[in-house]
Amino acid sequence: MKNPILFYFDFSSPYGYLASLRIDAIASQHGREVAWKPILLGAIFKASGNATLVQQPLKGKYSIHDFARSARWLKAPYQMPSAFPIATQNAARAFYWLNDSDPALAKALAQRLFAVYFAEGRDITSPETVIAEAKALGVDPDKLAAALADQAIKDRLRAEVEKALELGVCGSPYTIVDGEPFWGADRLDQVDAWLKTGGW
């Protein structure tokens, strides 16, 4: 059994959302699993000296246009959230907590949170929102609330971000296939080809 494909993203990343709609289908065509790895782009940008795209002159206006056009290109439901970008610690921590006991359910929660934010345009910053969405999927809300308040899950997310930086993750999405890194939703066709051919 090969190692899973690592799929790094921030829940506040439009391109991360768009890639999340395709990555598992691409992997499964080649008999591979995907380990989803939510991270915090703020920490990545601090290391790389970058800022959020939409806050940059010139690139900001283009990016907002490209997010929506790329979504239409993929026929993906999308709207630019009014709150953007947002802090995604609670979403990421809930994911990792759930992932330790039920990876499939954790992925379902991640997909749901992406949909709430980018398809419905609702803010997913607060623990209350994350807990409500998890509860709708059958997660015990009191246990999740307790987990989110625990230092252990904060340390866990910090460790995941540190690991991402060690691996060279410089943006979202960032997909690693057997050590080979692909940055961007627009590299998924190459990810597909890499899985098919073993590289070029």
Added chain:
Amino acid sequence: MKNPILFYFDFSSPYGYLASLRIDAIASQHGREVAWKPILLGAIFKASGNATLVQQPLKGKYSIHDFARSARWLKAPYQMPSAFPIATQNAARAFYWLNDSDPALAKALAQRLFAVYFAEGRDITSPETVIAEAKALGVDPDKLAAALADQAIKDRLRAEVEKALELGVCGSPYTIVDGEPFWGADRLDQVDAWLKTGGW
């Protein structure tokens, strides 16, 4: 006759080079012409607050890897030039000077300069190199040397860069199809589809 597709690039941009190998073939499939528009990324970066990719932490190492992998993906001859990035004023000025009298020859010179830099790995900064390559294509070297020393062509390039900034050009390559902007070599499939469908 529709307006030409605008193809903005810097001669020092690997993704600009890779896109230059495809853009005319894509356009001609839809009966369209391409106006090549060399610019200076330094001026664009000054406006957008960015730096050259390879000089950025994390992104630098990834980018150098991705340049070469993207070239192999496209089966394009490529090597990372030892001098990188370089000042491309002379290349761009020679292009615009030649373009006024012979657009086809100007494009041939641009293609040749890209090949010298990214396929052969030789620096194209100096006026001597640009003039020698132009001469090999049949351009009068004395006339080009005089043109490159003239204030008029310096003003012309500055005006082209200003125009690019007005149009929102935020990187290289940056392709504009009937007002619709596409940033990146990895948007050429969308450019192709946009030309085919008229947009989505």
